[in-house]
Amino acid sequence: MNVISPEKITAFRTFMQEHDFFYIIGHKEPDGDCIASCLGLKAIAEHYKKPYQLLSAGPFKRIEIQKYEPYFTNEMTFLSENERKKTGLLICDCSEFHRLGEIDGDLKNLDTFIIDHHKTADCPENAECIIAPDAPAASVLIQLLYENISGTVTKDLAEILFFGLMTDTGFFRFLSSKDADVLTAAARLVQAGADPRKTYDYITSGKSYNTRKLLGIMLNHAEKYLNGRLIVTYETMEDTKKYGQDGRDSDLLYSSLLSVKDVEAVVFARQETDSTCTAGFRSRDSIDVSAIAAKFGGGGHKNASGLSTEGKLDTLIPAIVKEFARVIN
Template sequence: MFELSQEKVQEIRDFIENHNFFFIIGHKEPDGDCITSCLGLAAILDYFGKPYQLLSAGPFKRNEVIRWQEKFSDTMEFQDESERKSTGLFIADCSEIIRLGDIDGDLKGFDTFVIDHHKTSELGDEIKGYVNADAPACAFLVQLFYEALIGPVPSELAKILFFGICTDTGFFRFLTDNSAEVFAAVSRLVADGADPRTTYREINSGKPYSTRKLLGVLLGRAERYLDGRLVVTYETLEDTKKWGLEGRDSDSLYQLMLSAKGVEAVVFLRQDTPTTCTGGFRSQDKIDVSAVAAKFGGGGHKNASGMSCNGKVETLIPQIVKEFARVM
């Protein structure tokens, strides 16, 4: 299922060899999988002796990825027209330019290679790359490319890629089909130096106290819909002002809600500005939340998706509930 074809391995090799410089970028508001996938691609370019710049629009809201923030910039190095023609763009954990966020510079027009695992992703005819929606994490795909191109993963990179896979799989809680192949791959990372105990602590410890207080607010505000199968909660502008954006921990919210008897899907909305919202959707096995997210300009995986759109929480909730009624 996950074995890379020789044609795909050769495609990324040719892409690397045919360019003199690279930009590496993932989606805005990066999570652990996004950041570690970018770092994995950087390690591949280091092996081939190719210069690059790591880009991210940020913000780095998640406590577990802040340690890597200084490696990324939101301002592109200046290039003249001839330099742009010899530059390649790697996009990790995302395939849509719009989801990259605000970068100081023009990302359009570069020869592009995408590595992604989102169900709603697709490659245009002019874009190279590899998208596999069955993959548990983008970092997992980067691991496969590294091993196919270079060989065993060095110890420090093994720790980084293992971290990314663990964040997107909820430390393997969300694995479904093809789990044996995934565990075979991560066992190689452990053999190469990754430490599950340390990684779990890095992901789950050190949360700001304010996030625990906010979690209580969100749990208290949660309401059930569709005979209790759907739970919806939200964060207001006042909540954000009071509790801040540091160390967001929506993952704990989803886990607690989905563990409640009878709950099959969870929606978390945040009022980002007076006229815009972001939302996160999570579900149990059979509910495809990516279909709902797509209705609001978002996307993602079958059981984990997100969206950003214009609107207010109080008007979006009934619209979202209506769409969930179609898939539940």
């Protein structure tokens, strides 16, 4: 991971100093990294003694982030035009405005600073950005900014940022030999008070019985494609109605299917409504699933990406398999 350049750190510091109020927001359907990054930016705003508002379109589906939901709202504090001129919009773990979701208020025409780590991220016009596709989590970028601005992180913040880092690295499972500096940053969080064992237990426990039943259904739906190198599974609306939406454990599903011999990529598709689907992709090192997700208007990381699109499973799945066939020979 490349360290954030001194120029970018200076630009961010200047942005914080030049604005009197901040809206802090991440992508809709937040995960642990998104929430931790927002809370890290909150800590930076507090360092500057600047007022702020944490925004999120939600929903807070994941069990491990639900305790943070009261910190966020989807209704923007009203500001006058003169106040908006001195207001900064901080967007983390996302660079596309449409991925912020439905917020009651006007996010447009505000001075904007984006901090993101997705490979498909792009800096919008008139925004300042720190985009680091080689960073495994937005949380580690927020950590570096905080350390450069405020010094050693507090115990509470260390626990939050470590939680975010563990979410996106799969407890370091997705790191490689080039990520030694990420492990060094994680060690600093542990030295500040983060507890790896407690974090692991917190993220992986508390699942409902129905999530285990649903996991079995997903495994039963799984089918091999492309000579066994791709596995695709899916969730129907009937599955969702029967087993619910809370506490899904897609990470365990992906890891289980990726452990199958010769498998290089896994797709999990879900029929969300009668006319819309979502899908998540995971892969081993050689396949860039972000490029495939981008074909359907999605994006993400090289080895972990997703999409949301119009359509039905019986047409979406063959289209996805066709795209994978172009890269799995």
